[in-house]
Amino acid sequence: MRTVEDASAAGSEPQLFIDDTIISAKRGVVRTLHPARTLEQPVLRPDRPWEGRRVYIYGSVHYDDDAQLFRMWYNTRLGRGQQPRAPGLRGRTGDMVLYAESADGIHWEKPSLGQHEFDGSRDNNILFFDKHSPTVLVDTGAPPEYRFKIAAWNWEEGNDGYWNAHSADGLNWRAYGSDSIHMGDEILESVTVARHPRTGDYFAFHRLWGEVRGHVRRLIAVATSRDFATWTSHGVCLVPDELDDVWCEDAGQRTEFYGMSGFVYGDQFLGFLPVFDVIKDARGESGMPASVAADGSKGLHAPAVISESGTEIDQAPWDGPIVAQLVHSRDGLSWHRFEDRSPIIARGGPGSFDAGCILCSADRPLIRGDEVWHYYTAVSTMHGGPMPPKTISIGLAKWRLDGFVSLDAGHFGGVVETVPLQLAGEGLEVNVDAGDGSLAVEVLSAAGEALPGFARKDCQTIDADGVRQAVRWGDNARLPIGQPLRLRFHLENAGLYSFRIREAGQP
Numbered sequence: 168m169r170t171v172e173d174a175s176a177a178g179s180e181p182q183l184f185i186d187d188t189i190i191s192a193k194r195g196v197v198r199t200l201h202p203a204r205t206l207e208q209p210v211l212r213p214d215r216p217w218e219g220r221r222v223y224i225y226g227s228v229h230y231d232d233d234a235q236l237f238r239m240w241y242n243t244r245l246g247r248g249q250q251p252r253a254p255g256l257r258g259r260t261g262d263m264v265l266y267a268e269s270a271d272g273i274h275w276e277k278p279s280l281g282q283h284e285f286d287g288s289r290d291n292n293i294l295f296f297d298k299h300s301p302t303v304l305v306d307t308g309a310p311p312e313y314r315f316k317i318a319a320w321n322w323e324e325g326n327d328g329y330w331n332a333h334s335a336d337g338l339n340w341r342a343y344g345s346d347s348i349h350m351g352d353e354i355l356e357s358v359t360v361a362r363h364p365r366t367g368d369y370f371a372f373h374r375l376w377g378e379v380r381g382h383v384r385r386l387i388a389v390a391t392s393r394d395f396a397t398w399t400s401h402g403v404c405l406v407p408d409e410l411d412d413v414w415c416e417d418a419g420q421r422t423e424f425y426g427m428s429g430f431v432y433g434d435q436f437l438g439f440l441p442v443f444d445v446i447k448d449a450r451g452e453s454g455m456p457a458s459v460a461a462d463g464s465k466g467l468h469a470p471a472v473i474s475e476s477g478t479e480i481d482q483a484p485w486d487g488p489i490v491a492q493l494v495h496s497r498d499g500l501s502w503h504r505f506e507d508r509s510p511i512i513a514r515g516g517p518g519s520f521d522a523g524c525i526l527c528s529a530d531r532p533l534i535r536g537d538e539v540w541h542y543y544t545a546v547s548t549m550h551g552g553p554m555p556p557k558t559i560s561i562g563l564a565k566w567r568l569d570g571f572v573s574l575d576a577g578h579f580g581g582v583v584e585t586v587p588l589q590l591a592g593e594g595l596e597v598n599v600d601a602g603d604g605s606l607a608v609e610v611l612s613a614a615g616e617a618l619p620g621f622a623r624k625d626c627q628t629i630d631a632d633g634v635r636q637a638v639r640w641g642d643n644a645r646l647p648i649g650q651p652l653r654l655r656f657h658l659e660n661a662g663l664y665s666f667r668i669r670e671a672g673q674p
Contacts, residue, residue, distance in 0.1 A: 179592060181433040181569045181665040185495045185505065188435075189588070195581030196574045196658065200493065200507040203564035209520050209545060211241065211267060211275050211561035217253070217285045217293060218243045218265070221559030223544045225357060225426075225527045226264070227303040230272075230535075237269040238337060239542070240294070240303045240317070241561065253285045258297035258322030265292050266338065272533075272540060273563065280338065294338070297322040298330065300426075302360040302530045303337065304369075311335045316395055318360045318371065329358060329371075331395060343396050357426040359530040363499065364431060369395050370499045372404075372429040372438070379406055385423040385443070389500055404502045405440065405494065414444065421445050425489055429499070430531035433665075436496040437571070439511060439528055439541070440504075443550065446487040486551030489524035490514055491543070493571060511571065512543055512564050521545030521562050523552060528564075537634045539566040568634040569598050569665040576604075576658035583663065587613035587651040592668035595638040595646055595654070602632035604660025610646065611653040618647060623657055637669070 182189055184198065213222045223242040230237050245252075245261030253263075269275040283293040295301070301319040309316075315337040321330035332340040358373040369392040377386040387405035390398045411422035425441035491512035493505040505511075512528070515521040524546035532541040545562040546552075574583055599606050606629045610621035625640040637644055646652065646668075656663055 179667055179670050181598070181667045183433055183435070183569055183572065183665045184574050184583075184663065185435070185437070185493075185572050186503070188497060189585050190583060191586045191653070192584045193574065193582065195579060196576045196583060196663075198506065199573050199575050199662065200505065200509055200511065201566060201570050201573065202510055203512045203541065203566055205512070205515065205521065205565075206273075206563045207519075209560035210273050210542070210563050211239070213243065213558070213560065215277065215291065217245070217263065217291055219245045219261075220554055220557065222265070222561055223526065223559060224529045224542045224561045225300040225544065226529060227301065227531075228272075228529050228533060228542050229303065229305055230533055235270070237272045237275075239267040239269070239275065240301050240337075241265050241267065242299060242301065244299075253283070253293075253296060255283050255296040257324055259324065260297075260299070260322050262297055262299040262322050263293050264295040264298045264301045264319065266294050267292065272535070294340070295319070300357045300359070300527070302358065304360060304362050305337075306362065312341070315340075318358060318395075320358060329373075333395075357527055359426070359428050359430075359527070361430045361436070361499070361531065368393060368499075370429060370436075371398065372427045374424065374426050375403070377403060377406070380409075380412070382421045384421055385425060387424050387427045387440070387502070389429075389502075391499070401500050404496075404500065405504075408504075410508070411442070417447075419445075419448060426527035427494070428528045428530055429496075431499075432532075433569075436499045436502075438494040438496070438502065439491045439543075440494045441489045441524075441526055441528075442492050442508075443485075443489045444487045445485050446549075447551075448485040484551065486549050488514060488549050489526060489546075491525045491528065505572070512541075515545075520547055520558065520560055523548040523557075524550055526559075534568065537568045539568060539570060540564070541566075567598075567664070573600070573662035573664045574658070575662040576660065578660055580657065580659040583656040583658070584611075585654045587653055589651050590646055590648075590668050592670040593646060593648070594644045594669035595666060596635045596669055597629065597638060597656075597666045598634045598664040599629060599636060599658075599661055600632040600664075601629050601658070601661035604658065605630050606659075606661050606663065607657045608638050609655040609657070610640075611655055613651040613653065615653060618652075621647070623655075634664075635667075 226241040228239045249261040250256050267275045267277050277292040279290045281289045299320040304316045312335045313333045315334040318331045332342045334340045361370045371390045374385045386403050389404045390400045392398045407422045423443045425443045427438045427440050429438040490510035493511040496502045512525045526544035528543035532539045541564045548557040607623050607626040609623045627639045
């Protein structure tokens with residue numbers, strides 16, 4: 168959080184109420200988590216020979232303003248033994264990075280790129296062989312050939328590790344180097360990368376093995392970079408705690424973190440954390456699968472179970488459901504669990520395409536009008552379910568703008584007061600659902616003294632549901648300038664999601 172004297176800065180970026188960082192006092196309100204609304208059907212299914220039975224958004228979705236298109240970089244995994252079908256494959260997993268486009272973000276096309284051969288033809292949308300969990304970043308301020316950047320796990324034999332490349336168009340790529348890049352020890356093959364829009368720093372969130380309370384589990388670690396090429400590991404940032412294991416009944420059961428989609432939202436970091444309740448596994452005494460623990464390799468990954476005919480029948484030796492929970496951070500390094508550990512993206516009902524698991528999702532959400540959109544990997548069975556019938560596809564989750572968490576007051580009302588803020592703008596907008604109630608705002612000095620003309624009685628009461636509602640005191644919509652201010656929100660039967668400062672010249 169930037170500071171000016173003793174006041175926190177607040178500008179046109181939304182100020183959310185995920186935690187109490189900008190709150191000095193509150194009463195009569197409760198903090199409410201709002202799970203996503205998900206579409207009833209996937210937006211992308213595996214329907215090409217090179218996609219097998221699964222497509223993942225261990226990847227990225229961007230909206231290209233110039234082309235007026237949604238662009239998706241996503242993953243598939245065919246399993247071992249696919250080299251005869253795809254001569255360019257070198258790794259043991261059959262992973263590929265694929266590309267799709269859409270005019271509306273819901274109906275997708277898979278264009279023929281002509282870059283790689285599969286089943287004797289280049290008529291496919293394959294971008295990379297042997298790459299997994301791709302994050303694509305768009306840096307409009309970089310030289311043209313570095314406008315697009317990608318980080319992914321490299322499955323090439325003898326060169327396991329993270330790999331990066333750059334591109335002018337997002338389709339034709341040049342690697343930064345031939346060797347994998349180092350982000351830390353004992354890392355696993357899933358990563359998402361975020362770029363801080365103000366500092367330009369890159370943050371990579373990946374999973375690794377670590378022992379917690381007698382079990383070797385998947386944990387979350389973070390690394391940073393200034394240039395996208397050289398990375399500094401900051402170690403583990405999220406570990407399952409005792410509350411995560413309260414459901415366990417048998418000695419081998421435990422909770423793990425299956426990855427994390429970390430991103431900048433407003434002036435803070437948020438993350439969607441896939442929480443994996445391991446109800447059973449086929450492991451060695453070390454806590455890892457016996458086949459993996461025996462070889463002691465780095466970048467550990469449990470192989471799929473393959474039938475005698477070569478068909479993949481099980482993803483991995485672990486089984487259990489996975490849901491996504493909300494996590495948050497102010498600096499991208501120190502992360503915290505949200506106080507309500509209910510799913511922010513929940514599994515669907517029995518028989519649905521996302522009934523079993525919400526795996527890793529896209530690296531960041533998209534703002535589309537008055538909504539937040541986020542693409543996620545949906546699994547029809549639990550993690551270890553047989554394939555078939557298991558299918559893995561890509562779903563779409565939606566919230567209202569800034570709609571992850573609200574501060575809610577009932578009939579008796581509630582009050583939320585901020586810390587002193589250096590307001591970088593002229594007007595105040597609130598994202599509030601007051602359709603059955605009301606909201607009014609007082610403006611106070613940094614010392615908490617009422618300012619003439621900005622008392623609660625001067626404020627025009629807001630009694631509607633809207634994501635950008637201007638606050639007025641009489642006929643005045645301008646805030647006092649040149650001094651730190653506190654905002655005091657009065658709510659009755661209303662939910663406050665966020666506020667932002669309207670900059671000078673904005674309508």
